Amino acid sequence: MSEPEVLIQRLDPGLPLPRYAHQGDAGADLHAAEDAELAPGERAVIRTGVAIALPEGYAAFVHPRSGLAARHGVTLVNAPGTVDAGYRGEIKVTLINTDAKEPFLLRRGDRMAQLVVQRVERAVFREVGELPESVRGTGGHGSTGR
Numbered sequence: 001m002s003e004p005e006v007l008i009q010r011l012d013p014g015l016p017l018p019r020y021a022h023q024g025d026a027g028a029d030l031h032a033a034e035d036a037e038l039a040p041g042e043r044a045v046i047r048t049g050v051a052i053a054l055p056e057g058y059a060a061f062v063h064p065r066s067g068l069a070a071r072h073g074v075t076l077v078n079a080p081g082t083v084d085a086g087y088r089g090e091i092k093v094t095l096i097n098t099d100a101k102e103p104f105l106l107r108r109g110d111r112m113a114q115l116v117v118q119r120v121e122r123a124v125f126r127e128v129g130e131l132p133e134s135v136r137g138t139g140g141h142g143s144t145g146r
């Protein structure tokens with residue numbers, strides 16, 4: 001399978017570019033371009049120092065890092081964040097500290113989230129009066145029990 005080429009622009013020369021930590025990883029780690037201190041319950045929009053141009057038919061999704069989530073309760077408010085193929089602005093990460101007691105200290109250069117590049121489809125929304133029947137029907141939101 002050929003790898004899609006993503007053009008990347010450094011907006012902050014002092015920072016490493018996003019990279020895959022291991023062969024086979026789906027997510028490339030995004031670095032924080034700034035220091036921040038998040039009090040319990042606080043959120044902050046953090047710059048990554050990079051902008052990208054994705055090929056048509058692709059999107060990139062900003063996912064939390066599970067280590068930060070498990071150790072510190074730090075995740076993303078909008079997980080996963082969607083980076084559109086046409087977006088040329090700086091990628092930003094909206095972190096939230098869900099820990100009840102401990103503030104979270106983020107340092108410039110820390111790996112704070114990961115970017116997953118994926119092929120995406122665009123749908124045509126065709127309006128109809130009635131939808132076709134299905135086995136599930138309209139049951140949702142816990143209809144199958146706990």
Ligand SMILES: O=c1ccn([C@H]2C[C@H](O)[C@@H](COP(=O)(O)OP(=O)(O)OP(=O)(O)O)O2)c(=O)[nH]1
Pocket residue numbers: 062078080081082083084085087090091092093094
């Ligand atoms: O975690 C994220 C999510 C989004 N974006 C950028 C890329 C994306 O293409 C753009 C818009 O994102 P989205 O459509 O999710 O936000 P919106 O609130 O709908 O803004 P807009 O009105 O600009 O579409 O913001 C990020 O940098 N980080």
Ligand SMILES: [Mg+2]
Pocket residue numbers: none
């Ligand atoms: Mg939008």
